[in-house]
Amino acid sequence: MNPVKIGICGLGTVGKGTFDVLTRNGEEIAGRAGCNIVVSHIGARRGADISGVNVSTDIFAVADDPEIHILVELIGGTTVAKDLVLQAIANGKHIVTANKALIAEHGNEIFAAASEKGVSVAFEAAVAGGIPIIKAIREGLSANRIEWLAGIINGTGNFILTEMREKGRDFDDVLKEAQELGYAEADPTFDVEGIDAAHKLVILASIAFGIPLQFDKAYTEGITKISTEDVEYAEQLGYRIKHLGVARKNGKGVELRVHPTMIPEKRLIANVNGVMNAVLVKGDAVGPTLYYGAGAGAEPTASAVVADIVDVARTLSAEPKHRVPYLAFQNDAMNDTPILPIDEVETAYYLRMSAEDKPGVLSEVAQILSNAGISIEAIIQKEPAEGQDHVSLIILTSRAIEKNLDQATDSIEALDSIAGEVTRIRVESLAG
Ligand SMILES: NC(=O)c1ccc[n+]([C@@H]2O[C@H](COP(=O)([O-])OP(=O)(O)OC[C@H]3O[C@@H](n4cnc5c(N)ncnc54)[C@H](OP(=O)(O)O)[C@@H]3O)[C@@H](O)[C@H]2O)c1
Numbered sequence: 001m002n003p004v005k006i007g008i009c010g011l012g013t014v015g016k017g018t019f020d021v022l023t024r025n026g027e028e029i030a031g032r033a034g035c036n037i038v039v040s041h042i043g044a045r046r047g048a049d050i051s052g053v054n055v056s057t058d059i060f061a062v063a064d065d066p067e068i069h070i071l072v073e074l075i076g077g078t079t080v081a082k083d084l085v086l087q088a089i090a091n092g093k094h095i096v097t098a099n100k101a102l103i104a105e106h107g108n109e110i111f112a113a114a115s116e117k118g119v120s121v122a123f124e125a126a127v128a129g130g131i132p133i134i135k136a137i138r139e140g141l142s143a144n145r146i147e148w149l150a151g152i153i154n155g156t157g158n159f160i161l162t163e164m165r166e167k168g169r170d171f172d173d174v175l176k177e178a179q180e181l182g183y184a185e186a187d188p189t190f191d192v193e194g195i196d197a198a199h200k201l202v203i204l205a206s207i208a209f210g211i212p213l214q215f216d217k218a219y220t221e222g223i224t225k226i227s228t229e230d231v232e233y234a235e236q237l238g239y240r241i242k243h244l245g246v247a248r249k250n251g252k253g254v255e256l257r258v259h260p261t262m263i264p265e266k267r268l269i270a271n272v273n274g275v276m277n278a279v280l281v282k283g284d285a286v287g288p289t290l291y292y293g294a295g296a297g298a299e300p301t302a303s304a305v306v307a308d309i310v311d312v313a314r315t316l317s318a319e320p321k322h323r324v325p326y327l328a329f330q331n332d333a334m335n336d337t338p339i340l341p342i343d344e345v346e347t348a349y350y351l352r353m354s355a356e357d358k359p360g361v362l363s364e365v366a367q368i369l370s371n372a373g374i375s376i377e378a379i380i381q382k383e384p385a386e387g388q389d390h391v392s393l394i395i396l397t398s399r400a401i402e403k404n405l406d407q408a409t410d411s412i413e414a415l416d417s418i419a420g421e422v423t424r425i426r427v428e429s430l431a432g
Helices: 013-024 026-033 082-091 100-117 133-140 156-165 171-180 195-209 229-238 299-316 361-371 403-411
Strands: 004-009 037-043 052-058 070-073 092-099 146-152 239-249 256-262 276-283 287-293 344-356 376-381 390-397 418-427
Touching: 004 299, 013 026, 013 037, 013 299, 026 299, 037 239, 037 299, 052 082, 070 082, 070 299, 082 092, 082 100, 082 403, 092 100, 100 195, 133 146, 133 195, 133 276, 133 287, 133 299, 146 195, 156 171, 156 229, 156 239, 156 276, 195 239, 195 256, 195 390, 229 239, 344 361, 361 376, 361 390, 361 403
Parallel strands: 004 037, 004 070, 037 052, 070 092
Antiparallel strands: 146 239, 146 276, 239 256, 276 287, 344 390, 344 418, 376 390
16 A cells, blocks of 8 residues: 655644654554555745655645645644645645634534545544544444533643642632643633633534534633632532533533533542543443543644544555554564563562561561562551561562562562461552
């Protein structure tokens, strides 16, 4: 199969991230797409020096390039971006975009043009950055009637509310920090007034309920009026204040609203903090499902952009084996990648043992672990119960290779001062 050639317009945060991910993971991506994906043209108005890639300062040259199958629009905004996308569609190109404002405000017109030309428009990155929420609703939940969805879909707003709650800081103070950290734009209106969240909600509702994009009908209320007092009272009542986008279908129609919302603190989504995003989707068959991850950033967003490129490339090279990556990997070395036996796996460990209640036992155990290159992160030593000469000794270790831990536990179990077997539970931080 010939390579699928793409043109990227806009080499800013997401454009660079997309180029980097495509370059770094080219082999895996080709395996999943069933063909090589080649960046053959970049539109960057200030130019760029990238060897082997045609770079144009006029981004419309990419839309007119007869070599390009897919145009990836990453310039943002609703004016030039709209003209660019419509021109590319008119030239028969498929479109991948991360631009929520463009899709929410002009999606109907763009989809109509694409449908007439028989090309696709993919926009996974436009909602909740790296979380594949559009695919989850459209494909994973395709059996369901979606009853409602609710999302924390603006990271800046969530960062501000989280800081207000955790540190008692006021809105203006946190907004200033968010701007310094690069989370919020110099003009933060889109984030704090809920416009950005409304763009995303309108797109989600369109996918979930099969309705046209109706941004002008969404109710949009920001977080600027939330005070630290409200945050504290909510806390005392067992609630958290989150800036939610809610879309709900009832017998009369579809609710489409973005506003600060109190949620019981025990709900998982109430505990989504900082710049992270999460979307809860309730399907009639599956029940509630929750999707969580990074809602912005160069590579999380690129992750969604590249997934869309792969999807479009698959339709261009529609062969069943391309749904099964190992059949399509061109590199046999990857097919032969071994599955590691458990004794080569590395994790941290919780160890519990029954130790004689006498001086020196802990140092014997510590010495054995240290000889195996395993350090101790935490220890709990229980007082012996009345009339007992053994105590529970609990140790949390650093990460270690399982076979080293096996040898160490064999030696620990061989100690006269240790009774019975050492109980072990593998520990995964699952962070990052
Ligand atoms: N950043 C994120 O985390 C994130 C997450 C999800 C979705 N998105 C969406 O992704 C898109 C790109 O965002 P970004 O953060 O990558 O923006 P960015 O860093 O500002 O990059 C935009 C790039 O497009 C270029 N550009 C802008 N207007 C142009 C025009 N009229 N003609 C030619 N080039 C133009 C800019 O060139 P100059 O450098 O010359 O200005 C810049 O290189 C937006 O639609 C955004 O909403 C971003």
